[in-house]
Amino acid sequence: MLTAASSRLRRFLAARLSPEKELGLHLTIGLALILCAAWLFGEIAEDVVEGDTITLLDAQLAHWFHDRATPGFTRLMLFVTHWNGITGSSIMAALLALWFWRRRAHYWLIVCLIAVPGGMLLNVALKHVFRRARPSFDDPLLSLLTYSFPSGHTAAATVFYGLLACYLVRRIHGPGPRALVVAGAVAMVCLVALSRMYLGVHYLSDVLAATAEGAAWLATCITAVSTLHRRRLARGGASWSERAARGDAAGDLR
Numbered sequence: 001m002l003t004a005a006s007s008r009l010r011r012f013l014a015a016r017l018s019p020e021k022e023l024g025l026h027l028t029i030g031l032a033l034i035l036c037a038a039w040l041f042g043e044i045a046e047d048v049v050e051g052d053t054i055t056l057l058d059a060q061l062a063h064w065f066h067d068r069a070t071p072g073f074t075r076l077m078l079f080v081t082h083w084n085g086i087t088g089s090s091i092m093a094a095l096l097a098l099w100f101w102r103r104r105a106h107y108w109l110i111v112c113l114i115a116v117p118g119g120m121l122l123n124v125a126l127k128h129v130f131r132r133a134r135p136s137f138d139d140p141l142l143s144l145l146t147y148s149f150p151s152g153h154t155a156a157a158t159v160f161y162g163l164l165a166c167y168l169v170r171r172i173h174g175p176g177p178r179a180l181v182v183a184g185a186v187a188m189v190c191l192v193a194l195s196r197m198y199l200g201v202h203y204l205s206d207v208l209a210a211t212a213e214g215a216a217w218l219a220t221c222i223t224a225v226s227t228l229h230r231r232r233l234a235r236g237g238a239s240w241s242e243r244a245a246r247g248d249a250a251g252d253l254r
Contacts, residue, residue, distance in 0.1 A: 030223025037216035041150075044209040048132065048149060058203035062135045065198045073198070074141055081142075081153060081195040089116065089156045096164065107225060108167050115221040119159040122217055123152045123210070135200050142199040150210035151202045157192040158214025161185040166222060 047054045082088065093116040100109035132149035165185035169178045193207035 030219050030226070033219040034216050034223065037212045037219065041209050041212035041216060044205050044212065045130065045149075048130070048205050048209070054205050055203075058205050059135075061197065061204050062200060066137055066141070066200050069141060069198070077195040077198045078142070080191055081199060084153050084157050084192045084195075086120065086152075086156075089120075089153075089160055092160060093117075096160075100167075105167070108163075111221050111225050112163060114225070115159050115163055115218055116156070118221065119155055119214060119217045120152065123150065123155045123213065126150055126213065127152070132206070135203060137200055140200055142201050144201050148202055149206050150213050151193065151196050151206040152210070153196055154189065154193045154202070154207040154210035155214040155217075157189045158211050159218045161188045162215065162218045163222075166218075 044054070046052075093112060097109055097112045100106070100112060127147040127149065130149045131147050134144060134146075134148040162185060165181050168181045172178060172181065189211060193202075193211070196202040196207055197204060
């Protein structure tokens with residue numbers, strides 16, 4: 001009996017670690033990323049709600065940035081933050097979706113159409129759950145009336161640049177170029193987060209929680225769409241790209 005149970009366990013683990021299985025390695029990694037990011041978000045949110053040490057660091061860092069603001073760097077941070085706002089992120093996402101469509105990368109197109117707008121809606125919902133006030137200064141660099149936690153700009157940047165990095169990592173070869181892609185995505189997210197803190201509209205905990213939120217949401221979208229696609233292929237169906245190509249060919253024959 002123990003031998004049979006051990007055999008079933010080995011088969012289960014082998015299936016979860018198989019790159020080819022429909023519920024294999026991609027699902028295992030995806031769930032691990034989702035759980036880790038969700039746990040990190042929960043820990044930060046709990047500290048913020050309870051007023052733990054991180055909130056003291058939030059206030060100190062917010063005043064540190066504000067006291068050292070310069071006109072030139074402020075203009076740069078305003079450009080970064082406005083480009084990665086709702087309008088800028090929507091434009092970049094639309095261009096990326098168009099690129100996926102023209103490249104017949106329909107799997108990535110579906111992820112993009114779900115992840116970016118869905119992430120924005122999720123962030124708005126979380127803001128109204130926590131209702132945290134933004135940093136307050138007598139002479140603010142930028143004033144906003146919406147809630148602070150978590151940062152919408154940082155969450156959107158995490159989803160968009162994370163999605164772009166995932167796509168490019170799958171397309172290019174070699175550890176060097178892939179590392180550069182990942183480093184570039186991380187740098188862009190950090191730059192957006194820095195702009196929000198520097199301009200005094202978010203605390204450190206806001207941008208950290210937003211990064212975890214965006215990572216968890218993006219991992220959920222990629223894992224879900226990938227699993228559905230693999231299940232379709234496992235049942236003998238054509239891939240989404242093949243279906244689109246057949247549709248184009250049929251149209252050409254009319």
